[in-house]
Amino acid sequence: MIEENNEKVLILDFGSQYAQLIARRVRENNVFSEIVSHKITAEQIKKINPKGIIFTGGPASVYVKNAPQCDEEIVDLGIPILGICYGMQLGCQMLKATVKPTVSREYGRTTCIVNDQSKLFKSVDKDIIVWMSHGDQVVELPIEFESLAFTHNCPYAGVKHKKKAFYGVQFHPEVTHTLQGSQIIRNFLYEICGCTGTWKIDSYIEKSLHDIHSQVGDGRVVCGLSGGVDSAVTAALIHKAIGNHISCIFVDNGLLRDYEADEVVKTFKDNFTVDLHVIHARERFLDKLKGVIDPEKKRKIIGHEFIEIFKEEAKRISGVKFLAQGTLYPDVIESIPAHGGPTVTIKSHHNVGGLPAELGFELVEPLRFLFKDEVRKIGEELGLPEELVWRHPFPGPGLAIRIIGEVTKPRLEILRNTDKIVIEEIRKAGLYRSVSQCFAVLLPLSTVGVMGDERSYENVIAIRAVETTDFMTADWYRIPHEVLGTISNRVINEIKGVNRVVYDISTKPPSTIEWE
Ligand code: XMP
Numbered sequence: 001m002i003e004e005n006n007e008k009v010l011i012l013d014f015g016s017q018y019a020q021l022i023a024r025r026v027r028e029n030n031v032f033s034e035i036v037s038h039k040i041t042a043e044q045i046k047k048i049n050p051k052g053i054i055f056t057g058g059p060a061s062v063y064v065k066n067a068p069q070c071d072e073e074i075v076d077l078g079i080p081i082l083g084i085c086y087g088m089q090l091g092c093q094m095l096k097a098t099v100k101p102t103v104s105r106e107y108g109r110t111t112c113i114v115n116d117q118s119k120l121f122k123s124v125d126k127d128i129i130v131w132m133s134h135g136d137q138v139v140e141l142p143i144e145f146e147s148l149a150f151t152h153n154c155p156y157a158g159v160k161h162k163k164k165a166f167y168g169v170q171f172h173p174e175v176t177h178t179l180q181g182s183q184i185i186r187n188f189l190y191e192i193c194g195c196t197g198t199w200k201i202d203s204y205i206e207k208s209l210h211d212i213h214s215q216v217g218d219g220r221v222v223c224g225l226s227g228g229v230d231s232a233v234t235a236a237l238i239h240k241a242i243g244n245h246i247s248c249i250f251v252d253n254g255l256l257r258d259y260e261a262d263e264v265v266k267t268f269k270d271n272f273t274v275d276l277h278v279i280h281a282r283e284r285f286l287d288k289l290k291g292v293i294d295p296e297k298k299r300k301i302i303g304h305e306f307i308e309i310f311k312e313e314a315k316r317i318s319g320v321k322f323l324a325q326g327t328l329y330p331d332v333i334e335s336i337p338a339h340g341g342p343t344v345t346i347k348s349h350h351n352v353g354g355l356p357a358e359l360g361f362e363l364v365e366p367l368r369f370l371f372k373d374e375v376r377k378i379g380e381e382l383g384l385p386e387e388l389v390w391r392h393p394f395p396g397p398g399l400a401i402r403i404i405g406e407v408t409k410p411r412l413e414i415l416r417n418t419d420k421i422v423i424e425e426i427r428k429a430g431l432y433r434s435v436s437q438c439f440a441v442l443l444p445l446s447t448v449g450v451m452g453d454e455r456s457y458e459n460v461i462a463i464r465a466v467e468t469t470d471f472m473t474a475d476w477y478r479i480p481h482e483v484l485g486t487i488s489n490r491v492i493n494e495i496k497g498v499n500r501v502v503y504d505i506s507t508k509p510p511s512t513i514e515w516e
Contacts, residue, residue: 006203007195010050011035014058014068014086020330020470022054022084022174024371025185030197034369035333042073052080052193055087057172061136062089062099080165082120082188085134088159088168095161098140102153105135109177112157116148119191120158120167123183130157130171130178137170167192201377205237208366212241216322221364222314223324224306225250225268225276227260229384229391230326230367232267233375236382237366238324239272246324247275247317251309253302254282254412255398258420267385277313281305289400289407295516298407302397307358314359323361327368328375330470392437393471401516405444414497415442418461421490426465429483436474438465440491441504441515449499458499461491465504466513474508 009026011033013019019035026033031051038055045053053074060067067090075081075094083091089099112130114121130151138156141147149158149169157170167188173181189195216238223235225248238246248268252261268274288301314320367375379389399415400407418440426432441462449456463484468474488501504511 006032007051007198008048009033009052009054009189009193009195010040010045010048011054011056012038012040012070012087013056014038014090015060016056016058016084016086018172018174019056020333020371022056023329024373025174025182026054026189027199027371027374028182029186029189029195030199031189031195032199038068038070040071042071042077045074045077045079050079051195052082052189054188055081055083055091057085057087057133060086061101062086062093063136075164075166078165080188080192081167082192083166083168084174085170085172088170089136089138091166091168092138092141092145092159095144095164095166096142097138097145099136100139101135102137106132106153108132110151110153110171112149112151112171114149114158116146116160120160120169120184120187121148122187122191124180124187128178128180130173130181131175132171134170138168165192201374202381204370204374205378205381208237209241212238212364212366215364216242216245219245219321220317220319221246221322221324222317222320222361223248224310225264226396227256227264228326228394229372229379229389230328230375232264232384232388233379233382234324234326234367235268235274236272236384237378238364239274240382244273244275247277247320249277249279249310249313251279251281251306253285253306253398255285255302255400255407257394257399257423258416260394263385263388267388271383277317279309279313281309284309286407286409291406293405295401298400298516299397302400306396311359321362322364323359324364324366327365329369329371332368390433392432392435392439395514401514402439403442404515410497411442414459414495415440418442418491418495418498421494422463422487425483425487425490426479429480431479431483434467435465435477435479436468436471437513438463438477440464447500451499456499459497460500460502461495461498462502462504462515463487464513464515466508468508468513471513474513476505476507479503
């Protein structure tokens with residue numbers, strides 16, 4: 001767990017799409033935050049002893065039957081609470097205010113007038129732009145409350161209880177559309193909860209090294225390297241904690257991008273001198289994928305094959321007791337049903353989640369409390385190469401789900417070389433860090449073109465670039481036309497077998513980021 005004397009803020013989740021964003025905003029202010037179910041009891045909270053509590057928003061109406069509630073005694077604990085949207089309405093209702101539907105649902109940016117600039121709104125302008133998204137609101141406040149802010153449609157956009165440490169805002173301070181939202185969250189943490197900002201990445205590293213050491217002792221840990229940042233940071237952290245008691249397995253499935261396999265091997269062999277087992281299994285994966293078109297089948301085959309190879313190799317390493325995994329905090333939260341994990345499988349993402357039970361190893365997950373940006377900071381601190389630390393996410397099944405239709409050696413070759421050009425040009429244009437993910441997709445159709453005086457009938461490549469914070473929703477990235485032009489020219493000129501390049505301008509939802 002996290003350092004006991006670290007200041008912590010608990011986020012009670014009432015089904016908000018922004019719970020993770022709130023957690024990140026708190027951490028950005030150097031205060032550790034943890035998302036918990038709204039069903040947590042006051043007793044449990046007392047034991048955790050947080051500096052503050054945030055009630056998230058949520059889709060329900062507080063006055064309907066079965067609306068998510070929380071233990072009534074939480075407001076009596078004396079721990080400061082900030083209720084956001086539904087969280088404000090719930091807290092206010094618990095403290096005898098009246099919540100009713102608004103005449104019309106309010107959604108989007110609006111101006112909010114602040115009439116009390118102490119504490120919660122300290123250093124915040126008198127007129128601020130806030131982001132609203134509600135169909136209910138507090139309409140009557142008992143005398144024990146003070147109003148701190150209002151908007152044209154919402155008489156109580158910010159409130160405070162005079163005796164209990166309860167604050168509420170109807171708008172969403174956690175989203176960037178609320179222009180001074182991060183100041184409001186900072187005020188809650190520093191002015192109201194009395195936090196001092198003890199949460200720092202280097203103290204996390206120190207604590208993590210200590211935890212790994214005490215969990216693992218003299219035991220041997222095995223860790224699968226995928227080529228991505230999460231598994232690399234996991235391995236580097238464990239290596240720092242226990243030296244050569246870690247063995248890493250890297251399966252080269254032939255579905256990686258051009259430079260990845262070499263870079264992973266080089267990093268871990270040269271820089272970290274880790275006991276690295278590289279399994280060359282390109283043919284094995286290609287064989288299994290022969291004739292397979294259905295993306296879910298591809299995922300299953302690749303996942304299964306990976307597990308088989310990993311098991312075979314792990315058995316060869318003597319004395320393994322632990323399996324290290326790069327599980328991140330969003331994976332942990334999303335796998336808990338109370339936090340709204342997906343109920344319908346859109347795509348069954350392949351990861352090594354099936355391994356632990358089968359192998360009988362104990363799990364070591366040093367990143368399970370971290371967000372991706374925090375993992376990257378740790379990667380930098382540990383001296384991993386910049387290209388690896390800032391690498392865009394890459395799906396476990398790799399290029400196989402970016403070749404629509406059958407995966408063959410020649411098609412892999414086309415896509416790998418195209419992808420290399422796309423990434424090179426995006427880097428050259430200085431866009432790599434502002435794009436969240438960017439790649440090429442090889443489509444299963446040929447179109448007519450003209451090359452020289454000849455008619456051609458060849459492959460189409462789609463370019464996909466998105467910007468997103470959580471990969472659950474995403475917007476297409478506005479790559480400048482000149483950069484798109486250069487990519488298109490280079491791909492068509494340099495890649496044999498491609499005569500057309502198109503740019504994907506769909507958002508997620510309704511599209512997904514990958515094409516399969
Ligand atoms: P989608 O396509 O679902 O992608 O919008 C969201 C994020 O997940 C990645 N992705 C995968 N990652 N195995 C993975 O490890 C998979 O099967 C898989 N499918 C999609 C995708 O690249 C994006 O970052």
